[in-house]
Amino acid sequence: MNTIQKKIWGLVSVVLLIMIIIWLTLTYYNQKTQEQYNDILQRYIQMNEVTSVSDQVIMNLNNYLIEPSAAKKDQVNKSTESLRHVKKEINELRNMENTFALTNYMNLIDSLIETTERTMAFRDQEETESSASEFTEASRISKYISELTLTILDNELKTYDHFYRDIIIQSKELKKLGIWLLLLITVVLLFITYWVSLSITRPVHQLTKAANELSNGRFDQSITVESNDEIAFLAKTFNAMRININRLISEIQQKADLEHELQENKLLLKESQLRNLQSQINPHFLFNTLNILSKKAYLDGAEETSDLIVSVAELLRYNLKRLDHPVTLSEEVIVLKQYMDIQKARFTDRLRFNVEIDPTCLDVLIPGLSLQPIIENAVIHAVEPEEDGGTIWFRIHPGKDFVFIEIKDDGKGMPLEKINRLLESDRIEIEKHSSGIGFRNVVKRLQLFYGKKNLISIESEEGKGTSVHLKIPYKQEEGNHD
Amino acid sequence: MRKKVIIIFAVFFIILVYVTFTSALKVFQSGIEIPVIPAEDKEEIRLVLITQELDTPFWRKVSKGAEAQALKEKVSLEVWGSYGNNKEDFLKKLDVAIHSKVDGIIVQGLDTESFKELSKVKAASYGIPIITVANDVPMEESLRKTYIGSDQFEAGKVVAEELLDQMGVAGQVIILGDQEKEYYQERRLEGIQSVLKGYPEISLLYGSTGDEKEQIISTTQQLMNQLPEVDAFIAVNANHAGLMIQEIGRRSQVEPYHIYTFDDGSESDSLLAEGKLDGLLEQSPFRMGEESVRRVTQWISGETVPLDMQGYLTGIRMIESAGSMK
Structure with missing residues (x-):
């Protein structure tokens, strides 16, 4: 991975490398130039040395001639020795242009040495005259040497003229190169620095922007950082976090939606069940009523038929009107009384109907036609089968939280299994006997209407009768009524 | 906009690289070296x-x-x-x-x-x-x-013969030479004399001069004064010819005189070209x-x-x- 640290190191190394290369090159170049200068100077110094040494020889020789002594002779010898040495060095200055002159030069030095030696030899043999002429010769040669030195130096200047000019031009070029190099390096470094810094800061900017978006709650935009350093890693993990958050949010939303849908479905189901049950009542009731009407009309002729038909019509209207809405207990009671009038017309004194109503309880809301099926059941099971009929008690009395409604008969009662079956609202069992459906319908409707179970209970003793207890809450459970 | 900037930058950069590179080449490639040639081993004559x-x-x-x-x-x-x-x-x-x-x-x-x-x-x-x-x-x-x-003797003879040829067998001739008569001049003179001595009607006057300009001029004047009827001049030292002719010219026309010299003078060729010389002995x-x-x-x-x-x-x-x- 390309880390930020690596990038910075890279930049610094590039700068360092450039500096080192330039330094090395310039040092090498300077070294070379220095050597060239040294060579040139060396040449001049050596040539000059020849002149001075040859002068030295003549001077020492002169001293010796004036006053010959071992010490002075030694001096002469020393100086001729150094002249020989210089001659050897001079040989190295040879080049194409000066070969001839240099050979002459060296031969002149030889001649000087020879003449010097001759001079001394003559002096040693006391041949003063010869020695003097030889000395003159020697000093002349020495003069030639210095003249030739000048000539060679002159030639040297001519030969190297081009070279010297080159050096001057080159130093000028070097200066130019320095300026260009400085410019180039400046530009290159600026560019590299810009690039490296951008490659560090751009991802940070991108990340900052992405973080801003996230903090503003936009989780849908993917975070991409085009780099391969720590920031990119950060961005990747950041992106993973974003994806996770996104997933969690959508999961929660899905759940909520699902729940909402479920709730709705439930409500819909309830309502449909309610309607379904209510719609089951109408045909039964109509059927029963019409049955009664036909029987009464058959028995009594037309006397009481009109009254009955009024009651039936009343009931029917109530039925049609109230089916969908809750009604007050008092309305229900009125309908119940009308229904009982109809039944009395059927059973005459075989049916005894006792009513105890606490009028304070009559404002409670209950689903329409929820008492009538129970009474009807009581009539069917307790009155109809008995020869001398039966008694039905209908009581309404208030409780603390509930209004208690009791419907009691003195019929044969019913077994426990039947009671349980009647109260099991969940199981929808179609019984041939119409009243069974009616009762269970009531149980179910009450349950759905109030959102509570166990509002209805049945007590029965075989041979003694059955009593049905309803508990109607004063307040309806909120949200359940629709 | 950004693209433009990049292009400008790139062009600038390339130019800069090129200039720097050529400059560096100039500095490092010229390779000036001291022209040192190793001493040749063989002894040249x-x-x-x-x-x-x-x-x-x-x-x-x-x-x-x-x-x-x-x-x-x-x-x-x-x-x-x-x-x-x-x-x-x-x-x-x-x-x-x-x-x-x-x-x-x-x-x-x-x-x-x-x-x-x-x-x-x-x-x-x-x-x-x-x-x-x-x-x-x-x-x-x-x-x-x-x-x-x-062969300077022969050269002298050739000049003398040419003189005879042009001037005829009678006449006065002035010969100008160095004071310190050099061997070659002597030989030339001898050559001339060896030919002319067979002609008694030709008289010779030899004048010697130094190297200085004034000396040459005065010697010429002197000789011409001595021999006013002169017909011909021979400069044995070719370097004297120019001044001699100049001096003759100051007195009279140069044309009538027969003037001869040798080609080893500094002005010999130009004098001949100008027609001031009648004859020039050319060597090789x-x-x-x-x-x-x-x-x-x-x-x-x-x-x-x-x-x-x-x-x-x-x-x-x-x-x-x-x-x-x-």
Whole structure:
């Protein structure tokens, strides 16, 4: 991975490398130039040395001639020795242009040495005259040497003229190169620095922007950082976090939606069940009523038929009107009384109907036609089968939280299994006997209407009768009524 | 916008790289080196040609010939010399050459004691062969190995014959020469005299002069005063011809006089071209240069030992002026 640290190191190394290369090159170049200068100077110094040494020889020789002594002779010898040495060095200055002159030069030095030696030899043999002429010769040669030195130096200047000019031009070029190099390096470094810094800061900017978006709650935009350093890693993990958050949010939303849908479905189901049950009542009731009407009309002729038909019509209207809405207990009671009038017309004194109503309880809301099926059941099971009929008690009395409604008969009662079956609202069992459906319908409707179970209970003793207890809450459970 | 900036930047960058690169090439590639050539091991034959008249066309031709031959023979040759008859400088050069122990010296002969001293004693003691070129010095006096150049006696004769040819067998002739009569001039004079002495009606007047301008002029005047009826002039030393003619011109027309000289003067060619000279004895300077180098190289390398003492003669011929009578 390309880390930020690596990038910075890279930049610094590039700068360092450039500096080192330039330094090395310039040092090498300077070294070379220095050597060239040294060579040139060396040449001049050596040539000059020849002149001075040859002068030295003549001077020492002169001293010796004036006053010959071992010490002075030694001096002469020393100086001729150094002249020989210089001659050897001079040989190295040879080049194409000066070969001839240099050979002459060296031969002149030889001649000087020879003449010097001759001079001394003559002096040693006391041949003063010869020695003097030889000395003159020697000093002349020495003069030639210095003249030739000048000539060679002159030639040297001519030969190297081009070279010297080159050096001057080159130093000028070097200066130019320095300026260009400085410019180039400046530009290159600026560019590299810009690039490296951008490659560090751009991802940070991108990340900052992405973080801003996230903090503003936009989780849908993917975070991409085009780099391969720590920031990119950060961005990747950041992106993973974003994806996770996104997933969690959508999961929660899905759940909520699902729940909402479920709730709705439930409500819909309830309502449909309610309607379904209510719609089951109408045909039964109509059927029963019409049955009664036909029987009464058959028995009594037309006397009481009109009254009955009024009651039936009343009931029917109530039925049609109230089916969908809750009604007050008092309305229900009125309908119940009308229904009982109809039944009395059927059973005459075989049916005894006792009513105890606490009028304070009559404002409670209950689903329409929820008492009538129970009474009807009581009539069917307790009155109809008995020869001398039966008694039905209908009581309404208030409780603390509930209004208690009791419907009691003195019929044969019913077994426990039947009671349980009647109260099991969940199981929808179609019984041939119409009243069974009616009762269970009531149980179910009450349950759905109030959102509570166990509002209805049945007590029965075989041979003694059955009593049905309803508990109607004063307040309806909120949200359940629709 | 961004693209534009990038393009501009790139162009700028490329130009900068190019300039820097070429500049660097200039600095590092020129590779100036001190032209050091290692000393050659083989001993080359070193010759010196020394003359005292480097400035004359004649001697330039001699040098050219010598250099050409030196190149052919693969010997190294240097031409030394003095300008304008500077004898002292010339002798010093000779001395230096001897002390420098060159392998051979080709020299313009100078008929003076010091020259003879140098060539006879010093050069001989160093064992350096000396050959004279163009101007000879007697062999006995100089111990020269040989002479390369014209037969000056013959040259004198040719001039004299030309004079006879143009002037006729009677007349007065002025001959101008050096005070310190050099050997070659003597020979020329002898040549002239050897021809003219057969004609009694021709009278000769020999005048000698120094090298100075004033001396030449005054000598000419003197001679013309002595011999007002003069018909012809011969300058034995070609360097005198110019001033002599100039002086004649100041008195009268130059045309009627028969004026002759040799080609080894500094003005000889131009005087001939101007028509002031009636005849010019032309020698073979280029050939002399060639021949001298060839001979001395032969001697040094031992091919031809000894050289002909009498010398090796090169051709001469007479050139007449285009405007002369003949």
